[in-house]
Amino acid sequence: MPDCNYCAESFADEDAYLEHLHAAHDEGELSRIDRRRVEQHVGDDGGEFPTGPVVLGGLLLFTVGVIVYVTFFVWGGSSAATTPMGDVAQTPTNVGDVHEHGHINVTIDGQTLDFSQPKFQKPQQYPGFHFEAGDGSAWHVHAKGVTLEYAMATLGIDVTRSTVTYDGTTYRDSDPGTNVTVQVNNESVNPATYELEGVGPDSGEGGDFVRILVEMNESA
16 A cells, blocks of 8 residues: 655555645655656556547558567567566667666675676677676666666566566565565666666766665564
């Protein structure tokens, strides 16, 4: 049951919480991440699929199919959909149109992952999101719509709001003695929908800071 970060209200689900943020709080009150979540929610509710004659619908589907085929297969507009963790909710598009950097820390049961290791450095296999040149501190985004879920999946890590799966083990925040933190810029996010934002290569420090932490308390 989500609680409002800006007042004392509680809500049955996330949709109700986002409706509350949209209706009861000014945009200036909200954090950058919450503003984006509200914008995405309001946008999702804003339209209906147009109706029309069967022939027009068929032509529309055909046109969309052609566009998708050209974009993804002829122009190579999408990054590889398959990841070590299988399919994800959203895969990137427009590979090569973006060049952004950010930083990351993933610590699982006391082990901080070293993304400078060769097994994590796969810019050719995953051009949309990767580490490169032996640098494990700065991630590279070279596509549009790179979600946190997709980014981590390319590294062999499956993340949700409250679970982390790595090296064959799933850690759940609901399990006794287990604490799972999945944050961007110190705020909890939905990895399946949160799109990473970085800074240009000449901008120095900045960009989203990803923090994924699994803490185990064996005495709990």
